[in-house]
Every structure is written in structure tokens, then in C-alpha cells.
Amino acid sequence: MQPSKKILVGMSGGVDSSVSAALLVKQGYEVIGVYMKNWSDTKDLTGVCDWKNERRDAQRVAAQLGIPLVTLDFEKEYRNHVVDYLFHEFKTGRTPNPDVLCNKFIKFGVLLEEAKKRGIDKVATGHYAGVSHEGGAYHLMRAVDEIKDQTYFLHQLKQNQLEHIIFPLQAIKKQDVKKDARELGFANADKKESMGICFVGPVSMREFLGTRIKPRPGRVVTSVGDVVGEHDGLPFYTLGQRYGAVQRGGQEPLYVVAKDKQRNILIVGGENDPLLFKKDVFLKGVNWIPRKPALPFKCLARFCHGGHLNKVAVFGKLKGIQVVFKESQRALTPGQFLVFYNNYECLGGGVIQ
Structure with missing residues (x-):
């Protein structure tokens, strides 16, 4: 029996996923576009995700390709697996990467489950990466475009996920993706890339964290013991970031080099302070x-x-x-x-x- 050529393609409204869908249509797949609604603001937690306009961009591309686009609401799963994790990690003083969890649990977790419910064996996205099968195992491969390669964000995927994933953009560079989009007449060909927290948008991380994490002021001390200011809570700082206090006397800028959680002290030093290495x-x-x-x-x-x-x-x-x-x-x-x-x-x- 010949395997199904149906495939669910995550379409965010951006150029990468749009060209991915077009490539799969060209390859003979029966493409079903999926817009994943993972975020909308609540009273206590706000971002700046303009999901309605993003979905509209995806709908336009789907219409041009002659494929259906369905909207799937994964907000509950996103909050449980990604947002709650993000706040938990920051509260403990660590600096998480929510995009990794978004890929593991949402894009290749609940989306893959949805595909299986529909009797569809494959899912695809616009990630710059590749999957190969050799020696009885699936392998996650880097993209040809080294600058855009996204395997870092995909490294938590398992064999039972990779088995069902296609990454159409592995061998294509970003400039060629944009070129293809222009030739296809996609309105989003030169759309700016999304930045910030996965699906939430370019909201200030400090502002976002402040919706759940209360300030806990403490001293800011240099690595040699001088008190130089006061911080508003260790969770709001990460190692290596520029410390934003005004420097007196033309001194070198300061950077966060360590956190003393027991004493609630933020330790700062020069850009190459030994504590940073x-x-x-x-x-x-x-x-x-x-x-x-x-x-x-x-x-x-x-x-x-x-x-x-x-x-x-x-x-x-x-x-x-x-x-x-x-x-x-x-x-x-x-x-x-x-x-x-x-x-x-x-x-x-x-x-x-």
C-alpha cells in the first residue's frame, strides 16, 4: 500500500513556512496548512502577538497555493508546557530558552498528535534544518544556511518525532527563500522576521516577567566587593548582560557576572571578569x-x-x-x-x- 502523501504544514504567516508549503505542493503532497493559535492576552498576562494579522497572511498564501488552512487552538498546551516553564525557570534564577520547549511540545508535540488524529503521517515547518535516516535511526542535520540553521532549537526532538517530520528548507539559503517567495507573488516575501518569545512577540522580557514575578530588591556589588547600586530582583538579570546603571567617572561598563541567591546579591564586573568564564x-x-x-x-x-x-x-x-x-x-x-x-x-x- 502506497503511503499517504498528505502532510500538515505549520504556517505562521511568515515567508519561511509559506515557501515550505509551496515546495511541498510542487513535490506532489496534498498540503493542509495549519495556523497554530498559541497565544492571546489575558488580564494578568499580556504580550504583543498580533495573531489575527499573522493568520491573515497565512490565509493569503494558502489561497494562492490552493490549499486549505485550518486554525488549531493550542493556547492551553502552550501555557502549560512553555509559559509556565519559562516563569518557573526565571523564578529559580535560571535563564530558560522557551523556543526549545515550544518545538518539543507544541510544533512537534500536539501538532503531530493532531496530524495522527486526521490520519496524516507527516508534518512540516519552515525551520532551517534537515532529517535523514541511516543505520536504523533518524538524524537531525544542520541546514546549508549556517546563519539560519535552527538545529539548536530542535535538539530535544526524539526518534518518534523525527520519523514524521519534513524540513523543506534544509538545502536552501534564506536569500533564495525570499527570492522564491517574490517569484510566487507572496505578499509576505519581504516581511520582517518575528522576534522575541516564541508566539508571544517582541514584548520586553522584563515587562513580561513582571506580570508574575514580584520585585525583590537587593544590593548590586562588584566582584571586588564595592556596592554600586540596587537591583529589583535576581530573576530579571542573566549572566553576561550589560548592567544598566550609569557609570561614574568614565569607568568601563559593567556586566552581570554572578548571582548570590542566598544573600540576594547581584554581582557585576568588567566584560572579561574572571567570574564570567x-x-x-x-x-x-x-x-x-x-x-x-x-x-x-x-x-x-x-x-x-x-x-x-x-x-x-x-x-x-x-x-x-x-x-x-x-x-x-x-x-x-x-x-x-x-x-x-x-x-x-x-x-x-x-x-x-
Whole structure:
């Protein structure tokens, strides 16, 4: 029996997902576009997500392609899996990456479940990444466009998810995606990319966190012990960020270099303060994509999207997975994800403790 050529395509209203849908139509798939409504403001929690206009852009593209577009409401799941996680992590003093959880639980979680309910075996999005099948396992591959590559945000995906995913843009560069969109006559061909929290929009993180996290003022102290100000709560700061106080006497700008949670003190220092640099971290919640490797082993790793790929050695310890960098790294931030690579393959990753 020939497998179904039906596919659900997440269409956000942006150019990447629009061109992805067009490519799949061209390849002979029966494409069903899906707009995922993951956010709308409530009395106590507001963003700036203009979902109605985003959906309108997706509807226009769907009409041009001659495909249906359905709207699926995943707000409850998004709040449970992404927003609650975000606030929990910040409250504990860590700096989370909600986009990773959005991909794991929403775009390739509940959307995939919805596809299966409809008897559809595949889902696709406009992510810059790829999936291959070799040696009895599915592999997450980096995109040709190294600047746009989004495997960092996808590293928590598992075999039973990758099995059902198609990424049409793996071998296409962003400039060519825009070119294709113009040639297809898409009105969103030169639309600005969405920024900010996944699906919530470019709202100020400080303002967003302030809707649930109450200020807890404390002292701001330099790494040599000088008191230089007062902060409004440790959750509102992350390692390596510029400290926003006015500097007196033409001093060098200050950066957040550490947090003393017990004493509620924010520690600041120069851009290259020794407290900002570490050679090793421990991870929790590690997901190995193709299979768990024999430890120890050496590979490449990055600890932020678009960050430099660094040489590391990975060890199994009682405390968890230990990652040792060949060179000291600046601002290895608890709560962020560290992701492993072997050349062009993303091996998985976990949360920095």
C-alpha cells in the first residue's frame, strides 16, 4: 500500500513556512496548512502577538497555493508546557530558552498528535534544518544556511518525532527563500522576521516577567566587593548582560557576572571578569537524538543559537553529564541549553545546571 502523501504544514504567516508549503505542493503532497493559535492576552498576562494579522497572511498564501488552512487552538498546551516553564525557570534564577520547549511540545508535540488524529503521517515547518535516516535511526542535520540553521532549537526532538517530520528548507539559503517567495507573488516575501518569545512577540522580557514575578530588591556589588547600586530582583538579570546603571567617572561598563541567591546579591564586573568564564558545566535533561554515545567522547558544542562551535569532551559522572571545553567560555548560563554536534549532525543536548 502506497503511503499517504498528505502532510500538515505549520504556517505562521511568515515567508519561511509559506515557501515550505509551496515546495511541498510542487513535490506532489496534498498540503493542509495549519495556523497554530498559541497565544492571546489575558488580564494578568499580556504580550504583543498580533495573531489575527499573522493568520491573515497565512490565509493569503494558502489561497494562492490552493490549499486549505485550518486554525488549531493550542493556547492551553502552550501555557502549560512553555509559559509556565519559562516563569518557573526565571523564578529559580535560571535563564530558560522557551523556543526549545515550544518545538518539543507544541510544533512537534500536539501538532503531530493532531496530524495522527486526521490520519496524516507527516508534518512540516519552515525551520532551517534537515532529517535523514541511516543505520536504523533518524538524524537531525544542520541546514546549508549556517546563519539560519535552527538545529539548536530542535535538539530535544526524539526518534518518534523525527520519523514524521519534513524540513523543506534544509538545502536552501534564506536569500533564495525570499527570492522564491517574490517569484510566487507572496505578499509576505519581504516581511520582517518575528522576534522575541516564541508566539508571544517582541514584548520586553522584563515587562513580561513582571506580570508574575514580584520585585525583590537587593544590593548590586562588584566582584571586588564595592556596592554600586540596587537591583529589583535576581530573576530579571542573566549572566553576561550589560548592567544598566550609569557609570561614574568614565569607568568601563559593567556586566552581570554572578548571582548570590542566598544573600540576594547581584554581582557585576568588567566584560572579561574572571567570574564570567568557565571551562566545564554539568547538564541535566540530556536528549541523545540517534542514540546515547559511549562515554567519554569528544565532539563540538554550542551553548546559544548561532554561537561558535567549540571543541568539548563529554563525561558521564554521578552528578550527570559533564562537558569540558578545550578553552574557557564566557557566560555559560544556567537554564540555557548546550547542544552537541558531530560536523553537520546535531547529536542532542541538555540544560546547563
